[in-house]
Amino acid sequence: MAEPMNAGPLSTDDTVAALPTWLDDAGLSARWMTLDGSDMATLGISLPPVLGRAVAKRQGEYRAGRTCARYAIRQLRPTPPVFDSSTVDWPLLGPDRAPIWPSGVIGSLTHNSGFVICVVGASQQFSGLGIDVEAPVAPDDSLGLGPRIVHPDELALLVNTPWSEAGFTLLFSAKEALFKAVYPTVRRFVDFHEARLTALTDDILHFELMPDLASQLGHQRTLYVRAAWWRGQVLTFCARSAQIVPNDFRPR
Numbered sequence: 675m676a677e678p679m680n681a682g683p684l685s686t687d688d689t690v691a692a693l694p695t696w697l698d699d700a701g702l703s704a705r706w707m708t709l710d711g712s713d714m715a716t717l718g719i720s721l722p723p724v725l726g727r728a729v730a731k732r733q734g735e736y737r738a739g740r741t742c743a744r745y746a747i748r749q750l751r752p753t754p755p756v757f758d759s760s761t762v763d764w765p766l767l768g769p770d771r772a773p774i775w776p777s778g779v780i781g782s783l784t785h786n787s788g789f790v791i792c793v794v795g796a797s798q799q800f801s802g803l804g805i806d807v808e809a810p811v812a813p814d815d816s817l818g819l820g821p822r823i824v825h826p827d828e829l830a831l832l833v834n835t836p837w838s839e840a841g842f843t844l845l846f847s848a849k850e851a852l853f854k855a856v857y858p859t860v861r862r863f864v865d866f867h868e869a870r871l872t873a874l875t876d877d878i879l880h881f882e883l884m885p886d887l888a889s890q891l892g893h894q895r896t897l898y899v900r901a902a903w904w905r906g907q908v909l910t911f912c913a914r915s916a917q918i919v920p921n922d923f924r925p926r
């Protein structure tokens with residue numbers, strides 16, 4: 675498989691600011707890359723037909739995300755997967771926009787206007803991963819959206835914690851990360867009220883899953899989402915173990 679034509683920015687970005695260590699631990703591997711608004715064609719990632727006429731920025735975030743995925747996949751330990759020359763070593767774009775990962779790999783992507791992050795793991799170990807970044811939402815802006823996304827009891831749990839001012843952003847991001855992690859199994863839209871925050875300990879959010887969702891996930895009742903501030907944004911991450919257990923994988 676050919677090397678990306680421009681591998682430089684990855685190592686540069688990782689030197690400038692490392693991702694939280696828990697994204698690169700316990701069978702996970704993650705990379706990030708700066709977006710510059712261009713189409714990033716020099717990265718050597720072919721576009722799916724549906725993005726052929728997309729704006730340059732969208733083409734760039736697609737290519738940068740796939741480039742991060744390639745690097746993250748190669749760094750998987752203990753054994754990075756080996757692909758034959760007929761297989762691309764990055765996730766394709768699915769018809770529902772969910773990424774289609776190369777065999778043996780599961781992962782997740784997120785981007786904003788400035789950067790893209792990809793995290794991957796082995797599909798033997800994980801059945802779903804979800805990562806999300808969100809810029810802090812101003813309190814006034816969250817008023818309209820609020821009831822669709824969060825229940826007042828969830829926000830109440832964040833009062834008197836370091837997250838109280840960014841409570842809405844945290845919950846919004848965490849639920850999107852959770853959605854990405856469960857989607858490969860449930861393959862449907864998941865309403866924001868199908869997961870309810872029940873506790874926050876050491877920047878780990880505990881979510882109780884509502885009965886329909888829990889049942890679709892093999893009677894899994896709890897999922898954990900890890901949170902951190904990163905480059906001025908709220909970064910959240912959720913992982914589901916390949917083994918079905920009532921209370922799932924908890925990032926270290």
Ligand SMILES: CC(C)(COP(=O)(O)OP(=O)(O)OC[C@H]1O[C@@H](n2cnc3c(N)ncnc32)[C@H](O)[C@@H]1OP(=O)(O)O)[C@@H](O)C(=O)NCCC(=O)NCCS
Pocket residue numbers: 735736739767770771772773782783784785786805806807849850851852853854855857858863864865866867868869
């Ligand atoms: C799909 C969704 C999660 C994307 O989140 P976003 O903040 O808009 O965008 P991000 O930059 O963080 O993520 C985009 C990436 O998510 C991934 N993605 C898109 N749809 C996905 C899905 N159904 N499952 C998993 N990953 C998905 C893609 O890799 C995409 O990047 P790409 O198009 O370059 O490949 C969001 O738009 C959405 O539809 N949410 C509604 C459902 C939900 O979150 N419910 C909460 C349940 S508790």
